[in-house]
Structures are given as C-alpha cells and as structure tokens.
Amino acid sequence: xxxxxxxxxxxxxxxxxxxxxxxxxxxxxxxxxxxxxxxxxxxxxxxxxxxxxxxxxxxxxxxxxxxxxxxxxxxxxxxxxxxxxxxxxxxxxxxxxxxxxxxxxxxxxxxxxxxxxxxxxxxxxxxxxxxxxxxxxxxxxxxxxxxxxxxxxxxxxxxxxxxxxxxxxxxxxxxxxxxxxxxxxxxxxxxxxxxxxxxxxxxxxxxxxxxxxxxxxxxxxxxxxxxxxxxxxxxxxxxxxxxxxxxxxxxxxxxxxxxxxxxxxxxxxxxxxxxxxxxxxxxxxxxxxxxxxxxxxxxxxxxxxxxxxxxxxxxxxxxxxxxxxxxxxxxxxxxxxxxxxxxxxxxxxxxxxxxxxxxxxxxxxxxxxxxxxxxxxxxxxxxxxxxxxxxxxxxxxxxxxxxxxxxxxxxxxxxxxxxxxxxxxxxxxxxxxxxxxxxxxxxxxxxxxxxxxxxxxxxxxxxxxxxxxxxxxxxxxxxxxxxxxxxxxxxxxxxxxxxxxxxxxxxxxxxxxxxxxxxxxxxxxxxxxxxxxxxxxxxxxxxxxxxxxxxxxxxxxxxxxxxxxxxxxxxxxxxxxxxxxxxxxxxxxxxxxxxxxxxxxxxxxxxxxxxxxxxxxxx
Numbered sequence: 001x002x003x004x005x006x007x008x009x010x011x012x013x014x015x016x017x018x019x020x021x022x023x024x025x026x027x028x029x030x031x032x033x034x035x036x037x038x039x040x041x042x043x044x045x046x047x048x049x050x051x052x053x054x055x056x057x058x059x060x061x062x063x064x065x066x067x068x069x070x071x072x073x074x075x076x077x078x079x080x081x082x083x084x085x086x087x088x089x090x091x092x093x094x095x096x097x098x099x100x101x102x103x104x105x106x107x108x109x110x111x112x113x114x115x116x117x118x119x120x121x122x123x124x125x126x127x128x129x130x131x132x133x134x135x136x137x138x139x140x141x142x143x144x145x146x147x148x149x150x151x152x153x154x155x156x157x158x159x160x161x162x163x164x165x166x167x168x169x170x171x172x173x174x175x176x177x178x179x180x181x182x183x184x185x186x187x188x189x190x191x192x193x194x195x196x197x198x199x200x201x202x203x204x205x206x207x208x209x210x211x212x213x214x215x216x217x218x219x220x221x222x223x224x225x226x227x228x229x230x231x232x233x234x235x236x237x238x239x240x241x242x243x244x245x246x247x248x249x250x251x252x253x254x255x256x257x258x259x260x261x262x263x264x265x266x267x268x269x270x271x272x273x274x275x276x277x278x279x280x281x282x283x284x285x286x287x288x289x290x291x292x293x294x295x296x297x298x299x300x301x302x303x304x305x306x307x308x309x310x311x312x313x314x315x316x317x318x319x320x321x322x323x324x325x326x327x328x329x330x331x332x333x334x335x336x337x338x339x340x341x342x343x344x345x346x347x348x349x350x351x352x353x354x355x356x357x358x359x360x361x362x363x364x365x366x367x368x369x370x371x372x373x374x375x376x377x378x379x380x381x382x383x384x385x386x387x388x389x390x391x392x393x394x395x396x397x398x399x400x401x402x403x404x405x406x407x408x409x410x411x412x413x414x415x416x417x418x419x420x421x422x423x424x425x426x427x428x429x430x431x432x433x434x435x436x437x438x439x440x441x442x443x444x445x446x447x448x449x450x451x452x453x454x455x456x457x458x459x460x461x462x463x464x465x466x467x468x469x470x471x472x473x474x475x476x477x478x479x480x481x482x483x484x485x486x487x488x489x490x491x492x493x494x495x496x497x498x499x500x501x502x503x504x505x506x507x508x509x510x511x512x513x514x515x516x517x518x519x520x521x522x523x524x525x526x527x528x529x530x531x532x533x534x535x536x537x538x539x540x541x542x543x544x545x546x547x548x549x550x551x552x553x554x555x556x557x558x559x560x561x562x563x564x565x566x567x568x569x570x571x572x573x574x575x576x577x578x579x580x581x582x583x584x585x586x587x588x589x590x591x592x593x594x595x596x597x598x599x600x601x602x603x604x605x606x607x608x609x610x611x612x613x614x615x616x617x618x619x
Contacts, residue, residue, distance in 0.1 A: 020041035020042050020043035020046070020048060020117065021041060021042055021043070022039070022040065022041050022117060022118070022119040022120075023040040023041060023042050023047070024040075024119070024120065024122070026040045026047075026049070026069060026070065027039055027040040027049070027120075027121075027122045028122050028123075029069050030049065030051065030065065030066055030069050030070075030122075031122040031123030032123075033055075033065045033069070034055035034056070034334070034337045035051040035052065035053055035055065035062055035065065035066070035123065035337075036051065036052040036053075036054060036055075036121075036123045036124055036125055036126075036337055037050070037051060037052040037085060037088065037121040037122075037123065037124040037125075037126060038050070038051045038052075038121060038122045038123055038124075039051075039116070039117040039118070039119055039120065039121045039122070040070075040117055041117035041118065041119070042077070045077055045078035045079065046077055046078065046079045046080075046081070047070055047077035047079070047080050047081070048080075048081040048083065048114050048115070048116070048117050049066050049070060049080065049081070049082055049083065049117070050083040050084075050085060050090065050116045050117055050121075051066065051082075051083070051084065051085065052084070052085045052086065052088065052124075052126075053084055053086075054335055054337055055334055055335050055336075055337045056334060056335075057306050057329065057333060057334075057347075058306075058376055058381070058385050058388055059084055059092075059094075059376050059377060059381070059382070060376075060381075060382055060385040060386065060388040060389040060392070061388045061389070061391075061392045062082075062084065062392075063082045063084075063094050063096070063102065063382075063389055063392075064388065064389040064390065064391065064392025064393040065392045065393075066080070066082050067080060067082070067096055067389070067392075067393045068392060068393045068394045071393075078097070079095065079096070079097055080095075080096040080097075081093055081094070081095055081096075081114040082094040082096060082102075083114065083116055084377065086373055086374075087161050087164065087165050087166065087167055087202060087373070088126050088161055088163070088164035088165065089164050089165040089202055089203075089204070090108055090113075090116050090204075091107070091108070091373065091374060091377055092105050092106070092107055092236075092374070092377040093105070093106045093107075093113055093114055094106075094382070102382060102389070103379060103382065103383060104235060104379060105235060105236045105377060105378055105379050105382060106235075107204075107208045107210075107232050107236065108204040108208060109204050109205070109206055109207050109208035109209065110208050123337075125337070125339070125340055126161055126164075127160060127161060127162065128160070128161075128339065128340045128341060128342065129158060129159070129160055129340065129341045129342070130158065130159040130160070130342045130344075131156070131157070131158055131341070131342065131343040131344075132156070132157045132158075132159065132343075132344060132345065132346050133154060133155070133156055133157070133344075133345050133346065134154070134155040134156075134157055134171070134345075134346040135152070135153075135154060135155075135346075135349060136151075136152070136153040136154070136155055136173065137150070137151070137152055137153075137349075137351070138150070138151040138180075139151070140180070140357055142357075142487065142490075143487065144477070144478055144482055144485045144486065144487050145485070145486055145487075146179065146486070147486055147487045147488065148179075149179040149180050150177060150179050151175075151177065151178045151179065151180055151189075152175075152176045152177040152178075153173050153174060153175050153176060154173075154174045154176060155171045155172065155173050155174070155195045155196075156171065156172055156174070157169060157170070157171035157172075157195065157196070157346075158170050158171070165201055165202040165203050166199065166200065166201050166202075167199075167200045168198075168199050168200075169196055169197060169198050169199075169200070169216075170194075170197045171194070171195035171196050171197060172192065172193070172194060172195055173192065173193050173194070173195040174192055175189070175190050175191070175192070178190055185220075185221070185359070186220070186221055186251070187251045187253050187258070188221070188251045188252045188253050191252065191253070191254070193252040194217055194252065195217075195219075196216075196217060196218060196219060196366040197216050197217040198214050198215060198216035198217065198218065198366065198367070198368075199214065199215060199216055200212065200213070200214040200367075200368040201213045201214070201368070202368065202370070202373055205229075207231070208231065208232055209229055209230070209231050210229070210230045210231070210232075210370050210373070210374070211227075211228070211229050212226075212227065212228040212229075212230075212243075212368035212369070212370055212373075213225070213226070213227050213228075213368065214226045214227075214367050214368035217250065217366075218247065218364055218365065218366035218367060219364070219365040219366040220290060220362070220364070220365070221249055221250055221251050222245075222247040222248070222249065222250070222264075222290070222364060222366075223247060223248055223250045223259070223262070224245065224246050224247035224248055224262040224264075225245070225246055225247075225262070226243060226244070226245040226246075226247075226364070226367035226368060227243070227244055228241070228242060228243035228244070228367075228368060228369075228370055229241075229242055229243075229370075230242075230370035230371070230374070232378075235379055236274070236377070236378040236379050236380075237273065237274045237276065237378070237379060237380065238271065238272065238273050238274065239271065239272040239371075239374075240270075240271050241268075241269075241270055241271070241272065241370055241371060242267070242268065242269040242270070243267045243268055243269075243367070244265065244266075244267040245265065245266045245267050245364045245367060246262050246263070246264070246265055247262055247264050247266070247364065248260045248261050248262035248263065248264065249264075264292070265288065266287075266288050266289060266290050266292075266363075266364050267287065267288055268285045268286065268287035268288070268363070269285070269286055269287075270283060270284050270285030270286065270287075270297075271283070271284055272284075272371075274378055274379075274380040275380050276379070276380060276383070277380065277383045277384065278302075278380060278383075278384055278426070278460070278461075279302065279303035279304075279376075279380055279381050279384040279385070280300070280301070280302050280303075280380065280460065281299075281300075281301050281380075282298070282299070282300055283297075283298070283299040283300075283301065284296070284297070284298055285297045285298075285299075287363065289316070289360070289361055289362055289363060290359070290362045290363060290364045291359050291360070291362060293316050293317050293360050293361065294316070294317065295314055295315050295316030295317060295360075295361060296314070296315050297312060297313070297314045297315075297361070298312065298313050299311070299312040299313075299325075300312075301325075302457075302459050302460070303376075303381065303384070304427055304429060304457070304619035305427070305619030306329035306333070306619075307326070307327070307328060307329065307429075307619055308325075308326070308327035309324070309325075309326060309457060309459070310324065310325040310326075310327075311323075311324060311465070312324075312325060314360075314361040316360045316361045317360065319356070319360065321354060321355065321356045321360060321361050322354070322355050322518075323352060323353045323354035323355055324352070324353045324467060325350065325351070325352050325353075326350070326351045326352075326353075327348050327349070327350045327351075328348065328349045328350075328351065329347065329348055329349075330345045330346060330347060330348060330349050331345065332344070335347065355492075355518075403572060403592070404424070404425075404428055404430070404596075404616045404618075405420060405422060405423070405424050405425070405428075406420075406567075406575050406577075406590050406598070406600075407430050407432065407454075407456055407598070407600075407614050408588075409434045409436060409452065409588070409600070409602060409604075409610055409612060410452070410454075410466075410468075410495075410515065410523075410558070411432070411434065411452055411454025411455075411456060411466050411468045411495070412454075412456060412464065412466045412495055412497065412513075412515065413456065413464060413497075414565075415544065415565035415567055415577040415579045415588070416565070416577050416578075416579050416581070416586040416587065416588040416602055416604070417558070417559075417579070417581050417586060417604070418529070418544065418546065418559065418563045418564075418565050418579050418581050419497065419511070419513055419527060419529050419544075419546065420511075420529070420531065420542070420544060421499070421503060421508070421509040421510060421511045421529045421530055421531035421544055421546075422499055422502060422503065422509055422511065422531075422533075423458060423462060423463065423464035423497050423498075423499045423511065424456055424457065424458035424464045425458045425461075425618070426458045426459075426460055426461040427458055427618055427619050428456075428457070428458040428616065428617070428618050428619075429455065429456070429457050429458070429616070429617050429618075429619055430454075430455070430456045430614045430615065430616045430617075431454070431455050431456075431614065431615050432453075432454055432598075432612060432613055432614030432615060433451070433452065433453055433454075433612055433613060433614075434451075434452040434454070434600075434610065434611070434612030435449060435450075435451050435452070435610065435611055435612065436449060436450045436451075436452065436604065436608075436610040437449050437604075437608045437609050437610060438608075439604070439605070439607070439608035440603075440604030440605060440608030440609070440610055441472075442522070442523050442556060442558050443470070443472060443491070443522050443523065443556065444472055444475060447475070448472045448473060448474045448475045449472070449473060449474075450470055450471075450472060451470065451471045451472075451473060452468060452469075452470050452612070453468065453469045453470075453471075454466060454467065454468045454469075454614075455467045455468075462498060462499040462500075462502075463496065463497070463498055463499075464496065464497045464499075465494070465495070465496050466494070466495035466496070466515070467493075467494060467495075468492070468493045468494075468495065468523075469490060469491075469492055469493075470490060470491045470492075470493070470522075470523065471488055471489070471490040472488065472489045472490065472491075473488060475488065475489040476488065476489060477489040477490070491516075491519070491520070491522050491523065492519070493515065493516040493517070493518075493519065493523060494516075494517050494518060495513070495514060495515040495516065495517065496513060496514055496517065497511055497512070497513035497514075498511060498512050498513065499511045500512060503531055503532055503533040504533075505536075506532070508530045508531060508532050509530060509531055509532075509533070510528070510529075510530050511528070511529050511530075512527070512528050512529075513525075513526070513527055513529070514526045514527075515558065515559075516554070516558075520554075520555050521552065521553070521554035521555055521556070522554075522555045522556050523556065523558050524552065524554035524555070524556065524557055524558060525548050525557060525558045525559035525560075526548060526549060526550075526551040526552060527546050527547065527548040527549075527559055527563075528546055528547055529544055529545070529546030529563075530544065530545055530546065531543055531544035531545070539568040539569065539570055540568065540569040541566065541567065541568050542565075542566070542567045542568075543564075543565070543566050543567075544564060544565045545562070545563070545564040546559075546562070546563050546564070547561065547562050547563070548560055548561060548562075548563065548582060558581075559581060559582050560582050560583065561582040562582060563579065563580055563581050563582045564579065564580055565577060565578065565579030565580075566578055566579070572592075573591060573592045573593070574589070574590070574591055574592075575589070575590040575591075576588070576589050576590075577590075584604065584605040584606075585605065585606055586602060586603065586604045586605065586606070587602060587603050587606065588600055588601070588602035588603075588610075589601055589602070595615075596615050596616040596617050597613065597614070597615055597616075598613070598614050598615075598616065599611075599612070599613050600612050600613070600614075
C-alpha cells in the first residue's frame with residue numbers, strides 16, 4: 001500500500017522528458033487492470049506511462065491504478081508522468097511526485113508536455129469495434145388535452161477508431177413510441193431510419209489548440225460538415241471553444257429521400273471557466289442556433305460523482321429560456337475492455353428540462369465535440385476526485401463524517417416547513433416525495449392536497465439548490481376556460497439558499513434564501529434565518545429564528561413575517577421538530593433508515609397530517 005498526501009507539490013522538472021528505455025513488464029501489469037494501449041519507459045528516476053482509459057468513469061481512477069503499479073517494488077520512480085490517450089491521441093499529462101496526489105494537467109503543445117513512450121502498446125484494441133445502444137427520449141408536459149407526450153427511440157450504433165484521433169460512427173434509429181403530432185421539421189420521425197453516421201478527426205495544433213473536423217449525417221435531419229477549435233488557458237482552468245457548422249436538410253420518407261443543398265450556417269463561440277478545487281464550470285456562449293435563431297447562453301454545471309447537473313439560461317431573439325440539464329450514467333459503472341468487439345449501452349444519457357416548449361436555442365448535435373473529448377481532463381476535476389485516485393492507488397481517503405441535513409416538507413433542508421440556517425453539504429443529493437393534506441396545503445388550502453416531488457442538491461460548499469414539482473390532484477388547469485381539460489394543475493419551482501455563516505458551538509449561523517423564485521410564485525418565500533446547533537449536549541438541540549419579508553410580488557407567500565423552530569435528536573436516527581411558520585404551529589417526526597432513506601410524518605397547524613419519504617446520497 002502506498003501512503004499519499006495532499007500537501008503542496010514539490011517542483012517538477014520542466015522540459016521534455018529525456019529518451020528512456022521501455023519497461024514492458026510494467027506496461028503488461030498496468031494493462032491487466034483494464035487500461036488499454038499501455039506503454040511505459042524509464043529514464044533514471046523518472047517514469048512515463050501512456051494509456052487509453054475506456055474502462056473507468058474518471059481519469060483519477062485510471063491514474064491511481066497507474067501510480068499503484070508504478071510504485072510497487074523497489075524501483076518506484078521519484079517522478080511519474082501519466083499520459084491519457086483518447087481515440088489513440090495523447091490528450092493530457094499528469095505529473096506525479098512521490099508522496100503526493102497530482103494537481104496539475106499539461107496539454108499537448110505545451111513546452112513541458114512529456115514525450116510519450118515509444119515501443120509496443122500492450123492491451124491495445126485501437127481498431128476494435130464498439131457496438132452501443134443509445135436511448136433517445138423526448139417529452140413535453142402541460143398540454144390541456146395531452147398532459148404528457150413522450151417519444152421513445154433506440155439507436156444501435158457501431159464505432160471504430162481507424163487511426164489516431166479519428167472515430168467513425170454509424171447508427172440506426174428505431175421508433176418505439178411517439179405521442180406527438182406530425183412534425184414537418186422531421187417528416188421521417190416515425191420510420192426506421194439512419195441515425196448519426198459521421199467521421200470525426202481530432203488533432204492538436206501548435207500552442208495547445210485542439211482542432212476537430214466532422215462530416216456526415218447528424219441529428220435533427222441535418223447532414224454536412226462541422227469544424228471546431230478549442231484552446232486551454234491557465235493550465236486547464238479556462239477554455240476557449242468555437243464551432244462552425246454547414247449543413248443541409250435530409251429526410252428518409254416513404255416517398256423517398258428528401259434533401260437540400262448544404263447552405264445553412266450554425267455555430268457558437270464561448271469560454272468556460274472552472275473552479276480550482278471543485279468540478280464546477282461556468283460557460284458563456286454566443287450562438288447562431290440550429291434553426292437560424294441567434295442568442296447567448298450562460299450555463300453553470302456541477303459534476304456530482306458520475307452525474308452532471310447544469311443550470312442554464314438563454315436569451316434568444318428577445319425571449320428568455322431557462323432550464324436544467326442532467327447527464328446520467330448508464331450501467332455498468334466500469335466498461336468492458338480487452339475484446340476486439342464490445343457490446344454495451346452508451347455510457348451516459350442526457351435529459352433536458354426547459355421552461356419553454358419549442359426548438360429555439362437548439363444546438364446542432366452529433367458533431368465532433370472538443371468538450372466531450374476532454375471531459376474531466378482538467379485540474380479542478382482531478383482535485384475534486386482525489387478520493388478516487390487514492391482508492392485506486394491503494395491509500396484509503398479520509399471519510400467525511402456526519403449525518404445528512406434533514407429535509408423539510410418543502411423539499412429543502414429545514415425543520416417542518418421552515419428553513420435551517422445551514423445547507424446540504426457540497427455533493428449531497430436527496431430525491432423524495434411529500435404529501436400534504438388539503439387542510440395543511442399551501443395552494444388551494446381546504447380544497448385539494450398538495451403532492452410535492454423534489455430534488456435537493458448541495459450544489460456548492462455553501463449553496464443549496466432545490467428543484468420541485470407540486471401537483472394538486474383533483475384540480476384541473478384552465479377548467480374555467482376549457483371544462484373538459486385533462487391537465488392536472490401543477491407548479492414547477494426553483495429554490496436556493498446561501499449559507500453566509502455556518503453555526504459553530506454558541507456562535508449562531510446565518511443564511512439567506514428564496515423559494516419559488518420565478519413564475520407565478522404560488523409557494524414563494526424570501527427569508528433570512530439564524531440558528532444554533534448544540535450538538536454536543538444531550539438531545540442535540542437546534543434552534544432557529546428568521547424573518548420572511550415581502551420582497552417580490554407573489555401569488556402566495558408561504559412564509560410571511562417572523563418564524564422560529566426547535567428540533568431535537570434523541571437518537572441519531574430520529575429527529576423531532578416544532579415550529580411556528582409565521583402563520584401556524586407545526587410538528588414533525590423524522591426517522592432515518594438504511595440505504596439513505598428517511599421517512600417523515602407531521603401535523604400542520606397541529607391537526608392536518610402530512611408525510612413523506614426521501615432518499616439521500618453523497619456523490
């Protein structure tokens with residue numbers, strides 16, 4: 001086992017690594033871990049290992065395995081250069097010094113980028129065939145007579161890497177379900193038809209510029225070509241990226257193939273900035289979108305383990321569009337390797353939620369993506385996933401102690417319906433459901449119950465974000481205008497809280513928050529809350545006081561004025577809370593079970609029942 005620390009790095013030798021002798025024995029051992037195309041060479045106390053990682057979800061895991069094998073035995077190097085290839089192309093180098101976890105990333109074209117090892121690549125399957133299955137899913141919510149519309153398709157795909165930096169793809173689209181009406185933009189949508197079929201080429205140009213070129217059949221019935229250029233700055237903490245597409249229309253209908261001459265331009269130019277120690281990025285883009293509309297986009301993305309969560313806002317032709325993007329991992333977590341033919345699901349599945357229905361603000365997809373090729377090859381991702389490196393290297397990372405913050409009936413961390421002065425820890429996620437009886441409901445109180453579906457995310461170390469969908473069973477939307485409507489009334493909302501000062505001992509904490517920040521604000525609150533956490537004494541009491549002013553116009557202010565609460569935990573798995581929410585007195589009992597599950601029951605106004613269940617996970 002190798003002992004590693006995260007202390008300041010010793011100075012690494014600069015310049016190109018000297019000529020070195022191949023170390024085939026080490027390359028063979030590393031190839032046995034599931035890495036491919038492994039080559040290794042030594043020059044004195046310096047070791048260089050190049051490899052392709054198509055097995056593990058994150059580069060930190062692959063680098064940790066390389067470190068573990070490289071430092072085993074008496075010939076451990078003082079300096080290790082780990083070079084990760086993608087599509088057979090060297091994309092990033094990680095300099096590691098004995099006793100330290102890596103913190104830097106160097107890109108081809110930089111003067112200090114090491115020369116990759118020469119000689120045989122062990123475990124190489126560079127020209128293997130990959131057969132994948134990609135699910136395609138579109139949906140629309142909120143129509144009066146068709147509340148939920150779904151389109152589901154499967155896209156089997158074959159991929160091959162014919163030479164370094166290149167990838168050839170061919171796919172087919174098989175429709176399974178389509179609830180939408182006829183679409184003139186996609187006249188072959190209900191037919192088995194060709195999917196993305198392209199040839200992509202990536203290459204590093206001087207000064208660490210990554211260029212891409214792709215041509216063929218793209219998504220959304222477009223064919224043509226695309227060219228892009230990206231440039232890392234600040235050691236990978238910032239990226240410039242631009243792309244231009246020239247496409248035409250193509251559709252494979254019952255009456256034959258319809259097409260137009262490629263004459264339509266689309267593309268974007270933008271910049272991405274990353275946080276030094278968090279897998280967090282802020283991306284700004286100006287774009288001419290796929291359907292000719294122009295606009296700008298800002299996106300804030302956080303990687304939570306293998307899940308990516310992004311909040312985005314667009315200004316397109318005078319309209320404001322916002323939403324959430326999720327990129328979900330598909331099983332298995334570790335991919336199959338070592339075979340000339342691989343059959344498996346696509347590794348990730350993307351889902352978008354937009355507050356506006358339509359095609360405005362749509363990018364051309366299916367093209368070569370520099371961003372995707374270089375995913376997680378940056379110093380912020382490497383630092384954030386240091387624990388994965390340590391586990392793979394054979395050193396146990398320090399476990400983070402502490403139970404998760406209880407979530408209230410609103411879907412945010414708190415007491416019963418009032419907020420706590422802290423936030424969910426960075427990287428924590430809770431998904432759940434609360435049902436509130438009609439007597440305790442916020443919307444249409446006394447007439448209909450409120451069903452709350454929520455997701456709470458520790459988006460940043462001191463920032464919590466809540467996404468919530470509230471349905472009101474029995475109440476039909478627009479019923480006064482359309483008596484036979486089938487659409488159940490519902491509300492979608494985004495909430496956030498900033499922890500300005502964490503509570504410590506007898507020092508009170510302070511937080512500011514907003515719930516139901518946009519839209520009609522039927523469940524709205526803006527508030528400041530302070531509190532004490534006396535977890536060192538019996539019953540581990542918590543106390544809060546706060547005030548909710550009417551800052552914004554809202555249909556309903558859920559909190560309105562002064563509020564306060566007291567919670568105790570007689571056992572680590574049990575929490576009881578009592579509060580005054582500015583309008584009434586509420587009580588709640590929460591019980592944490594195994595597998596991250598917590599159940600809660602309460603009485604609102606001391607007589608109206610409410611209950612819920614949540615599932616918590618730290619990613």
